[in-house]
Amino acid sequence: MSTALGAQSNSETASATPRSVGSRKPLASKAVRPRFSPDEFFGHQPASSAALPNPEPLIENLTRCVIEILAGARDLEQISRWVTDEVYRHLLKRVVLAARARQAKGQKVNRPAFTIGSTTLCEPRDGVVEAVVIVRGRARTRAVALRLEGMDQRWRATAINVL
Numbered sequence: 588m589s590t591a592l593g594a595q596s597n598s599e600t601a602s603a604t605p606r607s608v609g610s611r612k613p614l615a616s617k618a619v620r621p622r623f624s625p626d627e628f629f630g631h632q633p634a635s636s637a638a639l640p641n642p643e644p645l646i647e648n649l650t651r652c653v654i655e656i657l658a659g660a661r662d663l664e665q666i667s668r669w670v671t672d673e674v675y676r677h678l679l680k681r682v683v684l685a686a687r688a689r690q691a692k693g694q695k696v697n698r699p700a701f702t703i704g705s706t707t708l709c710e711p712r713d714g715v716v717e718a719v720v721i722v723r724g725r726a727r728t729r730a731v732a733l734r735l736e737g738m739d740q741r742w743r744a745t746a747i748n749v750l
Contacts, residue, residue, distance in 0.1 A: 632739055632740075633714055633736070633737060633738060634738060634739070634740050635713055636710065636713050636737065639714070639737045639740070639741065640742070645742050646706060646708070646718045646720060646733055646735070647703055647706065647720065649666065649669060649670075649733060650703060650720040650722060650731045652665065652666050653666070653678070653731060653747055653749060654701060654729075655698065655699060656678065656682060657681055657682065657685050657749060658696070658698065659685065659686060659696035660696060660697065660699065663675070669742070669743060669744055670743065670744045671744065671745050673745070674746060674747050678747065700724065700725055701722050701723060702723050703721075703722060704720070704721030706718060706719070707719045707720075715734070715735070715736050715737070716734070716735045716736075717734045717735075718734075718735070719732050729749060730750040731747070731748070731749050732750065734747075
């Protein structure tokens with residue numbers, strides 16, 4: 588008898604619990620969309636390659652600037668308009684490491700002497716250009732890989748790697 592009463596009280600409490608938490612049935616899940624997405628209006632707007640200028644001069648100038656920035660002959664802020672925040676942070680880390688290495692070796696900051704070699708361009712999709720630029724210096728030859736994306740009616744570098 589006590590087991591029957593115990594079972595009855597458990598079923599009563601089980602049925603009473605959902606009603607006390609919420610007496611309404613859950614509504615069918617509707618996707619609530621805001622009237623507008625702020626990123627849609629105020630975020631970076633992608634641009635088509637047709638609406639953008641020729642990327643080759645920018646690629647060569649960015650390459651020249653990045654090599655000079657890493658050598659300490661140019662300020663990183665000078666290219667901040669042409670790179671994304673992630674690229675800026677990446678280059679800032681490289682600048683700090685290069686400055687520490689120069690200081691540890693007791694080297695002065697000198698403007699590097701180099702020439703821009705061949706440039707290879709590739710367009711993986713509309714509004715995106717990937718390039719590799721060969722840079723020949725006195726001591727060694729380097730490759731600079733860049734990815735430009737069309738944002739806000741201009742090219743911006745979303746990746747820069749000096750190899």
